[in-house]
Amino acid sequence: MQGPRPVVLSGPSGAGKSTLLKKLFKDYENVFGFSVSHTTRKPRPGEVNGKDYHFVSREDMQKEIDAGEFIEHAEFSGNMYGTSKGAVQAIQAQNQICVLDVDIQGVKSIKRTDLNPIYISVQPPSIDVLEKRLRDRQTETEESLRKRLTAACIDLELSKEPGLFDLVIINDDLEKAYSELKEMLLEEIKKAQESRKS
Ligand SMILES: Nc1nc2c(ncn2[C@@H]2O[C@H](COP(=O)(O)OP(=O)(O)O)[C@@H](O)[C@H]2O)c(=O)[nH]1
């Protein structure tokens, strides 16, 4: 039998993807598994290697990409990010719903694979709100903030492509956004819970 469908969460940096995912993982322990990406960006305080990301050098990541070990990879805001085949396989081997957090280039690349996920875009109510949230998060320099805001405008434009996403969530009120996310995933959650019982 086929396992549960993976879920791709995308949307501008600062839109609230990690916040929503943290709630989901807390409420549905063992149902979901996070696809741990590789990145060449430096860890932020509190981020754990192997849990939030595999933090690697550009040289090592390029070697693995050349060896065909990645499903997709992209350059974002001056750093490389990518999903290894191993990251997804590790989750699917446990019959969990595999959740991928990727940028819009990742979405387009994954569309060309046979992963067949549910595609969800998380978007901010406005660019001004996004900027405020990114500033308040205190993870960015002025330069990386600018790069993220430029990328956000491109992301929001490209996300309008009909059929690219199965659902677009405007993350204004967090609880409302979270309800919309859960509602969309209800069926897959049920499937995963059933298959774990048997
Ligand atoms: N294509 C791709 N994008 C990724 C991957 N992992 C993370 N990203 C995206 O890279 C962007 C920057 O991520 P990050 O540096 O963690 O910043 P944050 O999203 O602001 O917390 C976000 O849009 C992520 O969705 C990946 O494996 N592949």
Ligand SMILES: Nc1ncnc2c1ncn2[C@@H]1O[C@H](COP(=O)(O)OP(=O)(O)O)[C@@H](O)[C@H]1O
């Ligand atoms: N609905 C919301 N209302 C207010 N602040 C939010 C909301 N959702 C997320 N945030 C805050 O915005 C910042 C960016 O959210 P985050 O989850 O890190 O975004 P992403 O993972 O998409 O980059 C965080 O500091 C988070 O606490």
